[in-house]
Amino acid sequence: MLTRALGVAALTGLLAACSQQGAPQAGVPSPAAPTPAASTTVAHSGTMDYVQNELVVGYADEASLQKAAQAVGGTVVARIPEIKSALIRVPGDALKLTASTMQLAGVRYATPNVLAKMDPGTTVSAAGTASGIGAQANSADQIFDELPQYALDPRHLNAKVAWDAGLTGKGVVVAVIDDPGDVSHPDLNPNWAGKAFDPLQNKVYTDAKEWVNYFKKDANSHGTYVASSIVAARDGKGIVGVAPEAKWLPVVMFNPGSYGSFYIALGAVWATNNGARVINNSWGGGVSFGAVKDAFDYAMANGTTVVASMGNTYHDEFQYPAALPGLIASGALDASNRKVTFSTSGRHISSSAPGQDTMLARPTWQGGGHALISGTSFSSPYTTGVAALVLQKCPAATPYQVRRVLELNANSAIGSNPSGFDRDTGWGGLNAGKIAQTLTDCAQLPAKGANVAINVAYTDSSGTHPGILADVILRGQGMRAGATDDPTPLYLTPTDADGLARFSEIAPGTYDLYVAGADLSVTGGLADSRGTFVGTITATSGSTYFTPDRKQVNLTSVAPDLNPTDPYEPNDTPDQAALIAYGQTTQTAYIYGKPQDYDVFKFTGAAGDQIKAEMLAAAQLGGQLDSYLYLLGPDGKTVLAENDDRGTPRLDSDSEVNFTLPAAGTYYLKATSYTISEGQNDSSPFNKYRLKLTKTN
The missing domain is CATH 3.40.50.200 (Peptidase S8/S53 domain)
Structure with missing residues (x-):
């Protein structure tokens, strides 16, 4: 099993390792009181640890926050109104709710409540x-x-x-x-x-x-x-x-x-x-x-x-x-x-x-x-x-x-x-x-910094959409790439669900601006559908967070589909199974739309057929699905073979079943995620896969 975090939601906080040797705006309200959970479960995804049932949401207004909480079946337990961020306690796994939550109107971001870590070091003196x-x-x-x-x-x-x-x-x-x-x-x-x-x-x-x-x-x-x-x-x-x-x-x-x-x-x-x-x-x-x-x-x-x-x-x-x-x-x-x-x-x-x-x-x-x-x-x-x-x-x-x-x-x-x-x-x-010797007069202070806001939008055949999950880079002009003595500034940040990327208190000057559409390691898809932009922006000394230097970037790019349609649904049981034949690869399908989604396909084989069924998912298509594949017998119940990660030794998180059929008949392939196979919930619009069936003899 290979756990994967939702790209930009992989926010690991690690205390800087140490080894021990020898004035706010007037009228801003105070944060609302958080209610710590009576007990919390720590979940793991790669190097990231997070509270399994806590979702952090950036919201536009109170109504949007309440709708988001309702949509995930959770309860708002804390707010930071100054930055419009809230903590929602949810049933199930918060990480798996991030993508679907970000598609909700008025939600700027959704992340699990990632835990920091500390290395206490040792004292020797x-x-x-x-x-x-x-x-x-x-x-x-x-x-x-x-x-x-x-x-x-x-x-x-x-x-x-x-x-x-x-x-x-x-x-x-x-x-x-x-x-x-x-x-x-x-x-x-x-x-x-x-x-x-x-x-x-x-x-x-x-x-x-x-x-x-x-x-x-x-x-x-x-x-x-x-x-x-x-x-x-x-x-x-x-x-x-x-x-x-x-x-x-x-x-x-x-x-x-x-x-x-x-x-x-x-x-x-x-x-x-x-x-x-x-x-x-x-x-x-x-x-x-x-x-x-x-x-x-x-x-x-x-x-x-x-x-x-x-x-x-x-x-x-x-x-x-x-x-x-x-x-x-x-x-x-x-x-x-x-x-x-x-x-x-x-x-x-x-x-x-x-x-x-x-x-x-x-x-x-x-x-x-x-x-x-x-x-x-x-x-x-x-x-x-x-x-x-x-x-x-x-x-x-x-x-x-x-x-x-x-x-x-x-x-x-x-x-x-x-x-x-x-x-x-x-x-x-x-x-x-x-x-102390040189700063004798505050008139000698260097020029003030700059604040920049980049708004990104995607334009495709269906219209214009917020530039969610885009990568934005500001690169000072004249940079000598790779030079260890080059002080030219470089800043980068992803966009939120509104397509906004902010750069606070940066060096003033003219920057080359690079924008790339949604990260394919997160969403999956074709490289030529991502969309890129290269231009410039001037960051003006004295611009502020409230009056930043702004630029609108429109990418000709396919917007991430946060509510995809699975062409094979409903195929959740053997009675609803979709047909697949030897030599066929399905269209893109999704483990999505319900907390525990199982997609069932059926095929006809003869005794002695050596079959290879491949679930092409995050490792080969991009996206978020850590796949799990079952081969079921003609009764639609008996598990003949199953696989989490393909290869011996293991290649990656995609799944592959190799099996010789004992008798002629109809057999079933049941596709899902590793998380669901473990009895937990998993529903992400980026849980995409294609199923490939081959007769190898």
Whole structure:
């Protein structure tokens, strides 16, 4: 059995791996209270884990939401009205409902509530007191408060120069979306903003003891380490954060284990509404659209900078949310200002910060004190802290302006290109002191970023349709493809069910625009029916989320059929079986239209006939069907043979039955999906297949 996710719905959220070593719009309503399920079942599809009975829906209005809930037989249990996203609890498998839900009027997207994952790492050097981790061979300029922190010294973040210039983060609130940080830790309590939020409960905590008593678990430590990078108080004790007078809002997304993407989005919206000017995300993965992207777009539209770790995959690749348009993506450096080998590379990287053997605070429920810890999970919060310094100096700076200040003042000598950008370290190592020295007047801020909205439509013989499931790429002109030192921006995102693709807080300039129709790996179909467009668009400095630079793209393309007609229905039982003969391949048919659809075909054979029946599905036609095929005897009941995945060894997820008929008579082929064969529901308009029957002797 090969499980497949619905293309753009495959939104895996993976916490950036770590190894531990040594102001909102006025009048916007608050999110509605979610009702956590009494019990949840985690389902798996490929590398994606999700809550089996929870569907996340983007909706146009309340009426559309209620109709969607009714159509899937579900109940709306939570809303985020700011971004018009809702959580619907459904019977059956949410993943299998995504395609059919997206065809409903007023639905912008439908995804399963994908779970994030966390690698807690291991601590090899930790102590409850400063005496347990001494300065050893550290130079004097690396001792901050009591403990050595090379990350802050003049050769790295150069923090003291910024502090001496008055840039301490004072007046700036940052949010950390992570596991629950220890608001009682002596290094963190002085800068706790007095609120902490658990999206799963929709509960705001204002009492440190209550928060700690509820969340103190051995598995919860990551958020404490992350927060201390940013806001550990400068009080002569323990360690100090790079923005030691900024305030901090903890937002939970692990406790332990995973929260779904809906709750991450809810947390980001709550943080924005509660004054966070920077949101740190030390997690990454394939979250490329849906509620999380909407929530970060909402944050940036309201002036909140969003920072994310590049990830720890060792590869040059897109990781989400770091690759989302408008985010500041942070890579990791070691003490020698070299890229750490695990740090993910890519064109979307912004800059880098220390992320190996960083001295950070350990939760009191683990004994307190401090530990040496590594990962891009910790370069990201250092970047968040430096962003807070910029926003203290220039509170009106937009997210793109904050990003460019960090990049323009980074140490470009770090990395493989000593004169500027490279895909390993971005624009170089962050330097807070240089920012303090150069950003003396907010009139010196770089130009504002741009916001772009691309509307896609399909035109075919039946008319014009919304450009659902299209891929949209903005590629800066003059890009040198493959060059590791080319900073030309590249942004990509899929369209929603309305055919809309948004790019928030991107670099202004002229872009080559590439649009391709529905992804055939999702929908299936012929390559020449996809449709493409190549053109240009100018992203204007100062355009906003609410007044973006817009472009309409009309593709001559076959629109995805979200309500296909099976030419052989009804053929659900042997009595209704459709005819098929040796040497014949059926037209395209569908496992669709009911929760458990079985399509039955019959043929006549002679004793000794060696037959091969092939169910050509996702692997050979595209689409979503992980097929399952039965051969039934003349009674229409007895299973003579069955197959899930063809080949020995296995080739792919399509099905093939090879069998020698024992006697002359009428035999039956029953086609369905693997999911249905396991007793679960499966109904997708992209569950397409063709049945081929051959006599091989």
